[in-house]
Amino acid sequence: MPNQQSMSNEPSIGQPISRLEGYHKVTGTAKYAGEYNAPDLLYGYIVNSSITKGKIKSIDTTEAKKMSGVVEVFTHENRPSTAWFDFQYADMDAPPGTVFKPLKDNDIQYNGQPIALVIAETFEMARYAATKMQIVYEEEEFETDLNASLDLVRKPKKGLASLLKPPPPKPTGDFEKVYQDSFVRVDNHFSHGTEHHNPLEMYASTVIYEGNGKLKIYDKTQGTINSQLYVANVFGLKMKNVQVISPFVGGAFGSGLRPQHQLFMAVMASLALKRHVRVTLDRAQMYLIGHRPPTLQHLKFGADQRGKLNAIYHKAIGETSQFEDYVEIVVNWSNMLYPAENVRLEHEIVPLDVYSPLDMRAPGGSTGMHAIEVTMDEIAYKLQIDPLELRLINYSEIDKSSDKTYSSKELRSCYLQGAEKFGWDKRNPAPRSMRRGHKLVGYGMATGIWDANRxxxxxxxxxxxxxxxxxxxxxxxxxxxxxxxxxxxxxxxxxxxxxxxxxxxxxxxxxxxxxxxxxxxxxxxxxxxxxxxxxxxxxxxxxxxxxxxxxxxxxxxxxxxxxxxxxxxxxxxxxxxxxxxxxxxxxxxxxxxxxxxxPNPLTYGKKAKAVHSAVFVEVEVDEELGTIEVKRAVTAVAAGKIINPKTAESQILGGMIWGISKALHEETILDHQFGRYMNANLAEYHIPVHADIQDLEVLFVDEEDHFVNDLGVKGVGEIGGVGIPPAITNAIFHATGRRIYELPIHFDKLL
Amino acid sequence: MIPNFRFMANSEKHSITLQVNGHPYQLELLPWVSLLDALRENISLTGTKKGCDHGQCGACTVLIDGKRKLSCLTLAVMQEDVAITTIEGIAAEGNLHPLQQAFIDKDAFQCGYCTPGQICSAIGLLNENKANTREEVQDLMSGNLCRCGANKGIINAVMAVKQSISHE
The missing domain is CATH 3.30.365.10 (Aldehyde oxidase/xanthine dehydrogenase, molybdopterin binding domain)
Known part of the structure; x- marks a missing residue:
């Protein structure tokens, strides 16, 4: 019954209404989790392991406890008991495996693992006392380098999480034979490093102790009920006695899909001390709560003389921790877009001595589509077909990987309207053919796709x-x-x-x-x-x-x-x-x-459902210095009904800037000698600043879909970031003639 | 790395008065308390945000005598006898400052966490009267990070207000 009863003359759906909470956000009255004060609030500061793997031989808290204003120091030796069973720690986004349990025992599984919590009357004293802990470790050999550990590669375990993250579909046709016989073959290896969510608000939980096992918790999370379930299960509390509130969340991008350590720590201390407690992470600790895993990809695409893809091979190898099998959907996308008949898709993981990776904006999609769309660009060049034309040659109304028709798919309009808006026809296809003074100019394009789920x-x-x-x-x-x-x-x-x-x-x-x-x-x-x-x-x-x-x-x-x-x-x-x-x-x-x-379980699975985008980018590359600037970008999106074009545009723009960041800026660098991230701060972990963001445009093409849901909406949170990294990579090739397979692309790679 | 606070931890509390948004606040503080923490924890003015505590993100930007300052990089005891303006003091008697309204109109935020710092920084920028072009505004606002990617809306908002001032 879509809007049957609504006859309002001026429907608000489709109107660019300004955010209703805007007043609070511009006046400082929007309160975030770490900003709720309470009488005699205690402050917690987490102590992290300085080794990567081994045991804590001894942990001496005497000096820390003597500091004035320090109330308690919790370690694995004195922590209150919590739930016994693994499943009681599982949250809605837990990968198959064993959830990490803070302060469980003296075992160290990754660098920066939380090993103690100092509780004091002021934040400053808690942080200071944390430096007074005397910790003796017994170090063991460890491995954090994905490239050096490929002999450990294996298939991921399946679990509940596999429902939303299905493994790659089974092979179809005969990839090897058809690939070998293809008119044009492209064989590429891709890689990118670790990335961290880095929402600007740091993780915080303020726990208000209400007595009788009742807690009111202001938590930074992407799921109030997820945090409530976790706290109730882990600490043996009744669900009704745990209230989790998160009215304002200062960015999350996936990092709040799982309850974070500060929640466990603050609740533990509050229950043990029967006091109000707040635990806030600092910025360096924000690099210890999950990340986009470094991933290696191998693609082999074969096409006929006309550019029609007939053979697809795509394999991804992602990093995971020793305790959970984190996976994302990296390799499933190509056959959803391009209807090749001979396909082999594989995803494997390498367990290393790091914390578990965690979904980060467009997880998997932004990784896989980068490799797919750069490979498509190479095919276009090999056949001297316009890259946009190549996409249209391979256009499909069905998702070949499942042989289902799309509930709606206006990607063709995205290609055409986006190309027109951008002025794609002004592109001279030859690499290094366009320039502006001493800058080489490049135009690149790519496709984006993301699931439309409910x-x-x-x-x-x-x-x-x-x-x-x-x-x-x-x-x-x-x-x-x-x-x-x-x-x-x-x-x-x-x-x-x-x-x-x-x-x-x-x-x-x-x-x-x-x-x-x-x-x-x-x-x-x-x-x-x-x-x-x-x-x-x-x-x-x-x-x-x-x-x-x-x-x-x-x-x-x-x-x-x-x-x-x-x-x-x-x-x-x-x-x-x-x-x-x-x-x-x-x-x-x-x-x-x-x-x-x-969704109706009988019918919902009968069609394929996805949002699509076409992305066009112009870069300038300084010929001598190799510096890269994204001068302009157009993203055309087909995402069903757009409820609010203003906030939806902002979602896409945000995604585009994440894409620019992934392509040209951000990466966390691990020192494999120590097993530790070296740039765990916002000065050395580069994200785009205002000066990096130039002319970005979004357009939504009309797309009607009565199948996905009565509203006809598909969601715009992820799609904005998916197509930008390959479009930039392709534009850099067009500008310079250099094909770079590693992200991020810094100027040194062009010298 | 945690700095050595031994000296400050052993110090006595200081009685100080901070002038924030036109109100005097009498505080008893150890000298190691940053202006940012004094505002948030001791005066309950949580509009000023902590995004890094290291002067790297700009979320804690306040105005001191009209100039933008990172409140995480200055100690509260150093800021007596100056006029501190936080985001809570920007709207005069309930009327939004034109920049605040422009931020709403241009959708210059998503999560809102960097917003107070962006607005204070932009007001400081307008006071400085140095930035004349969009590029200059982008450059001189680049100390304020936005992770949601609201950059376009933020610069649009600043430019709109800048232009309306120059037309007055």
Whole structure:
């Protein structure tokens, strides 16, 4: 029932409404997890292992405990007992394996592992006392270098997480033979290093001790219920006694998909000391909570004379920890886009002495699509076909990897509209053929793709006698615009103005929402909000019908509209009953309904569902210095219905800047002698600054999709970042004639 | 690396008065407390953000006598007798400063965590009167990182306000 009851003259869906929480964010009144104060709050500072692998032989806390204002020091020797079983530590995003348990024993599994927590009356004293710990280690040999450990490569274990991250599909056709016989063959190796999420807000949990085993926790997370589950399970508390609230989240990008160490630490200390406790990570510690894994890729693509791909081989080898088998979807994308008949896709992992990797914006997609789209560019050059033309030659309305048709796919419009906006036709195809003074100019393009998923979510709608409606869901808003978008969806479904809707969220006491990630939040919670609003309308209508002498008594739900505080007959708007009257008859009580939404299990799997993009980039490369600048970029996106073009554009722009960063800036460098990240700070971990960001443009092409969900939305969180790194790499080739297979591309690689 | 705080840990608390957003705040602080932590933990003005505590991200930018300063790189005891303005003091009597409104209009933020620092920095930049072109604004705002990638909106917002001032 898409918007059947909404006849609002000015639907808010599709309007570029400014973020409803904007006032709080520009005035400093938006409060984040580490900003809730409480009387006599205690501060915790985490102590990290300085070795990579081995045992703690002894840990002496005497001196630290003597410092004035230090309340307690927790180590593996004195920590309170927590849950026994592995599964009790598992969160919604836990990969197959054994979840890391802070302070479990004296075993050190990675450099920087949390090994103690100092609790003091001030932050400064906790941090200072942490330097007074006397720790003796017994060091063991370790390995952190992916390239040096390829003999350890193996297939990842499967588990619950494999549901959302399916392994590569089985081989089809005969890759080896067809590849060998192909008119054109390209055989490439790609690699990129470790990357860290680095949200600007550092991880913090403020635990308010409410007595009797009851906690109220302000936590930085992408899932309030995920954190609640973890705390309740690990510390043996009742779910109803653990409330997790995260009204504002200062960026996350995947790092908040799993409960982080500071949550465990703060809860442990709060329960043991029966006090309010806050634990905040510092910036260096932000590099110890998960990362995009360094990954090696091998691709072999074969095509015929016309450029039609007929053989695809794509293998990825990713790093993981010794305790969890982290995987991402790196190799599944090429055959979703290009309908080759002979395909072999493989994904393997190498366990190393590092912390587990963790989903980071467009996990897997931004890795795999880089290699795929650079390889496509090479085929275009080998055959002297325009790279855009090559994509159109290989265009497919079906996902060949599953042999399903797409629920919608307006990628062709993305290619054409994006190319026009960018001026692709002004490109001289020869490398090094375009220049501006001493700068070489290059144009590059690439395709982007990301899954359009939805899962299970719930929402509540409450109408009060003043006719105003509150919608509730436990979902977070990590800067994605969720608050604004859900308010728009509710307003349009109810036929009300957004001013009369309050969206309450980010509280684990509210109806269930899964973790906010994978671009599935709007498609998951949006329909739940819609269902709750439909149900509310139904209830109101039933009550209106039952009023004595009701003008609606013989009408059906589809005969009426809800607007401006009245339920009116569609064909005679004067025949109406006011919401106020309904409430009077109802005894003035609020009317509530809680509803779920999930895909229909019988039909949902019958079609392939994805968002697409076409990306066009212009770079300038200084011929002598090798410095690279992205002068302009256009991303054309097909992502179904766009609820709010303003916040959606920002999502895509953010993704594009992440793409620029991945291509040209960011990388965490591990010193394999020590097993430690060397640039764990924001001065040496480079991300784009304002001066790096020039002319970026986003356009959304029209795409109607009645299959994915009633709203027709697909999600825009990840797609913006997927196509940029290959488009930049291809543009650099066009500018310089140099093909670089490693990311990030720094000037030294061009000298 | 954690610096050696031995000297400061053994010091006495100092009685100081900070002038923040036009209000005097009397505090008893050890000398090792940064202005940033004094604002956030002792005065409960949490609008000023801590993104790195090392002067690398700009999230803690405040205005001191109208000039932008990183509050994590200065100690609270050094900032008596100066006028400190934080994001909470930018909107005059509930009316948003034109930059604050421009940030909302241009969608110059997503998560909002770098926003107070960006706005304070931009006001400082406008006071400096050095940046004339978009490129110069981009350059002189580059000490304020934004990880969400709201850079375009941020510079658009600053340019809009800059242009409206020059037209006055």
């Amino acid at each position: 899962i299970f979510g719930r929402a509540q709608a409450i109408m009060t006698p003043d006719g105003k409606v509150e919608i509730k869901s436990a979902v977070t808003d990590i800067g994605t615009g969720t608050l604004t978008i859900m308010t728009q969806i509710a307003a349009d479904t109810l036929g009300m103005s957004i001013e009369d809707i309050t969206f309450s969220y980010a509280d684990s006491k509210m109806p269930f929402a899964p973790i906010q990630g994978g671009s599935f939040t709007t498609a998951t919670i949006g329909p739940a909000v819609q269902n709750a609003c439909h149900a509310l309308n139904k209830k109101l209508f039933k009550l209106a019908k039952n009023i004595k002498g009701s003008v609606l008594s013989s009408s059906k739900l589809q005969d009426v509209i809800f607007k401006d505080g009245f339920i009116s007959l569609k064909n005679n708007l004067d025949q109406k009953i006011s919401i106020l009257e309904i409430f009077q008859e109802h005894g003035g009580e609020a009317i509530k309904t809680t509803n779920s939404a999930m």
